[in-house]
Amino acid sequence: MSDSAGAILTVDLGAVRRNYRAVCAAFSGAEVAGVVKANAYGLGIAAVAPALAREGCATFFVATAAEAFELRRLLPAVGIHVFDGVQPGEEADFAAQRIVPVLNSLQQIELWRAHARARGRALAADLHLDTGMARLGLDRDEQRRLLAHPDELTGIDLDAILSHLAVAEDPANPMNEDQRAAFADVAPGWPSRRLSLANSSGVFLGEAFHFDLARVGVALYGANPTPGLPSPIAQVIKLQGRILQVRSVDAARSVGYGATHRVSRPSRIATVALGYADGYPLAMSNLGTAFLDSHEIPVVGRVSMDLTTVDVTDLPEGLAAPGRLVDFIGENNTIDAVAGRAKTIPYTILTGLGRRLQRIYLED
Amino acid sequence: MSDSAGAILTVDLGAVRRNYRAVCAAFSGAEVAGVVKANAYGLGIAAVAPALAREGCATFFVATAAEAFELRRLLPAVGIHVFDGVQPGEEADFAAQRIVPVLNSLQQIELWRAHARARGRALAADLHLDTGMARLGLDRDEQRRLLAHPDELTGIDLDAILSHLAVAEDPANPMNEDQRAAFADVAPGWPSRRLSLANSSGVFLGEAFHFDLARVGVALYGANPTPGLPSPIAQVIKLQGRILQVRSVDAARSVGYGATHRVSRPSRIATVALGYADGYPLAMSNLGTAFLDSHEIPVVGRVSMDLTTVDVTDLPEGLAAPGRLVDFIGENNTIDAVAGRAKTIPYTILTGLGRRLQRIYLED
Numbered sequence: 001m002s003d004s005a006g007a008i009l010t011v012d013l014g015a016v017r018r019n020y021r022a023v024c025a026a027f028s029g030a031e032v033a034g035v036v037k038a039n040a041y042g043l044g045i046a047a048v049a050p051a052l053a054r055e056g057c058a059t060f061f062v063a064t065a066a067e068a069f070e071l072r073r074l075l076p077a078v079g080i081h082v083f084d085g086v087q088p089g090e091e092a093d094f095a096a097q098r099i100v101p102v103l104n105s106l107q108q109i110e111l112w113r114a115h116a117r118a119r120g121r122a123l124a125a126d127l128h129l130d131t132g133m134a135r136l137g138l139d140r141d142e143q144r145r146l147l148a149h150p151d152e153l154t155g156i157d158l159d160a161i162l163s164h165l166a167v168a169e170d171p172a173n174p175m176n177e178d179q180r181a182a183f184a185d186v187a188p189g190w191p192s193r194r195l196s197l198a199n200s201s202g203v204f205l206g207e208a209f210h211f212d213l214a215r216v217g218v219a220l221y222g223a224n225p226t227p228g229l230p231s232p233i234a235q236v237i238k239l240q241g242r243i244l245q246v247r248s249v250d251a252a253r254s255v256g257y258g259a260t261h262r263v264s265r266p267s268r269i270a271t272v273a274l275g276y277a278d279g280y281p282l283a284m285s286n287l288g289t290a291f292l293d294s295h296e297i298p299v300v301g302r303v304s305m306d307l308t309t310v311d312v313t314d315l316p317e318g319l320a321a322p323g324r325l326v327d328f329i330g331e332n333n334t335i336d337a338v339a340g341r342a343k344t345i346p347y348t349i350l351t352g353l354g355r356r357l358q359r360i361y362l363e364d
Numbered sequence: 365m366s367d368s369a370g371a372i373l374t375v376d377l378g379a380v381r382r383n384y385r386a387v388c389a390a391f392s393g394a395e396v397a398g399v400v401k402a403n404a405y406g407l408g409i410a411a412v413a414p415a416l417a418r419e420g421c422a423t424f425f426v427a428t429a430a431e432a433f434e435l436r437r438l439l440p441a442v443g444i445h446v447f448d449g450v451q452p453g454e455e456a457d458f459a460a461q462r463i464v465p466v467l468n469s470l471q472q473i474e475l476w477r478a479h480a481r482a483r484g485r486a487l488a489a490d491l492h493l494d495t496g497m498a499r500l501g502l503d504r505d506e507q508r509r510l511l512a513h514p515d516e517l518t519g520i521d522l523d524a525i526l527s528h529l530a531v532a533e534d535p536a537n538p539m540n541e542d543q544r545a546a547f548a549d550v551a552p553g554w555p556s557r558r559l560s561l562a563n564s565s566g567v568f569l570g571e572a573f574h575f576d577l578a579r580v581g582v583a584l585y586g587a588n589p590t591p592g593l594p595s596p597i598a599q600v601i602k603l604q605g606r607i608l609q610v611r612s613v614d615a616a617r618s619v620g621y622g623a624t625h626r627v628s629r630p631s632r633i634a635t636v637a638l639g640y641a642d643g644y645p646l647a648m649s650n651l652g653t654a655f656l657d658s659h660e661i662p663v664v665g666r667v668s669m670d671l672t673t674v675d676v677t678d679l680p681e682g683l684a685a686p687g688r689l690v691d692f693i694g695e696n697n698t699i700d701a702v703a704g705r706a707k708t709i710p711y712t713i714l715t716g717l718g719r720r721l722q723r724i725y726l727e728d
Contacts, residue, residue: 004451006428037718038641038669043606063670064370084608086639105609134619135635135673136609148647166623175623244448245469245500255498259530259539271499273448277402282708305402305711306427310497344646348668351641355403
């Protein structure tokens with residue numbers, strides 16, 4: 001059905017790999033890990049993670065245990081780290097599958113230490129220090145307590161000490177330096193293999209933020225890690241819908257649910273088989289644009305669940321016809337631009353890509 | 365892993381069935397069809413469609429060919445209708461699997477008629493008349509042309525003549541009556557089995573809007589088809605996240621990405637394993653509420669991809685603890701209420717429910 005699918009997502013795995021190389025080139029530390037949580041930010045972990053591994057990426061971060069187990073089936077040999085850490089009942093599966101939990105609390109440390117003791121061998125883990133997110137990780141008091149009682153880490157083989165930057169996409173925000181200084185102050189206090197602070201935007205904050213290990217997600221998938229500056233990153237996705245019908249609409253008639261668009265002249269409206277269920281945001285109603293070849297065409301009316309209407313009045317005769325594909329996200333409408341217009345962030349555009357899309361993966 | 369999944373969607377199939385019965389009771393026509401496009405509005409077609417069939421639903425509508433083929437594998441005997449109609453290359457599969465296309469254009473009519481001729485037997489189809497959406501369907505001129513040339517329908521066994529209401533959720537809008545009158549005027553002109561105009565809200569516009577066949581989606585899934593009035597419909601979904609960590613945060617510290625929330629007093633913040641990748645809207649940042657038992661707790665900070673932070677300072681000591689489930693959508697926060705607060709529509713809440721959720725289906 002590839003010739004008739006109504007809504008198509010093309011993921012350029014070559015671009016993902018080039019973006020990984022670009023981040024590696026910008027990073028002064030030892031290693032760049034790939035963050036592939038939330039199904040590789042919606043793009044499909046089963047395709048994206050192996051592509052990154054082929055590019056040399058040897059360490060991956062996911063959010064949940066289920067994601068870690070899925071990734072282990074895909075990549076038997078890589079390092080897999082879990083941001084949520086380990087929950088009661090998951091310890092044996094983590095250990096058996098060599099999954100590295102990010103230990104976020106004294107409770108998780110105790111859980112992992114007890115499991116290491118039960119297995120009679122050291123188990124790898126990362127340690128998460130909160131430096132300002134107040135979300136997960138040890139707070140300052142817990143850090144002090146743990147430093148004062150190193151026996152609480154007996155049997156835990158510390159891989160990375162890590163923390164999360166809260167505002168890295170805003171280089172002028174002084175919170176970045178506060179977090180960096182706090183991290184540099186305390187993180188070396190533990191006997192770990194490496195230190196990790198930078199996310200995608202953190203890599204571009206300068207070498208002081210690099211430490212040993214970067215954890216990079218959204219930049220791999222095409223979002224600009226340096227908002228306001230030219231992007232060092234290539235676009236990865238193309239979101240297209242197929243024209244189902246082209247119709248003439250008289251002046252003063254309305255289009256779509258809620259009758260939110262009223263045409264002011266005799267118009268031609270193309271109805272495209274792509275809607276918000278596919279991930280094209282409702283917020284683009286009467287606001288977005290799409291491209292047919294090199295022609296920009298406005299979205300008119302409300303984006304509906306399965307359909308979007310575009311005004312093709314000004315296109316050359318015959319260009320807009322049933323069966324033709326229209327580009328809604330891609331080189332001409334980057335995910336940053338679409339997110340900005342929809343008043344959201346590129347992350348939600350990526351993770352909102354729908355189940356129904358036909359997914360095409362381009363290899364290099 | 366059901367005892368440790370971080371984010372859980374519970375779908376009450378009994379409520380879906382009760383909602384189907386409630387719509388049937390309110391409908392004066394012959395039959396209520398279930399609309400299960402977009403994976404049954406995100407709830408899972410593989411569970412929802414069979415539940416509806418057990419309740420007696422015998423006719424289903426989907427948007428795309430791929431959805432129709434998926435539904436046919438689930439339910440070999442029911443009627444399956446496709447809003448997008450049939451595209452070139454799909455005719456043989458439609459006919460072989462007894463899929464009924466909604467014919468939206470003269471081109472689709474010609475395609476289906478040619479296939480009927482090639483097979484040497486009549487093929488069922490619906491005919492879509494546009495009465496004001498300007499999205500899909502025959503416009504007034506095409507309707508006239510087709511009525512004047514009935515031979516263009518030779519070999520097509522007309523099941524339903526249908527049209528879509530653009531503003532049915534707003535009973536006071538005069539466009540409803542305009543569409544109804546236009547439909548009542550022209551639809552009986554074709555030799556069809558039945559007429560179909562009403563969607564979920566259309567059923568509650570009164571008997572004049574009923575005709576023979578209703579096509580009901582969102583009301584089955586718990587959204588109020590009569591906004592502003594008490595809902596005749598039961599809630600269907602519960603969206604929950606598990607507490608990963610509870611932390612104390614000093615006054616004047618910030619929480620989460622972008623440091624958008626600053627606490628004004630010593631606070632306890634619970635971090636929950638549910639984020640916008642799971643379908644809890646980013647727009648609920650610093651705005652939503654959740655429930656722990658019967659206690660309402662505010663979302664603080666920015667909803668992130670995998671995590672949401674809630675302020676549990678005012679809860680009884682010990683109630684908020686790692687492992688506890690927090691309700692974000694359900695009886696206490698209906699999908700209508702959550703959609704309203706997020707400045708969207710309940711449809712996008714439903715279709716945005718994430719792939720990573722553990723899905724639990726409750727039977728009656």
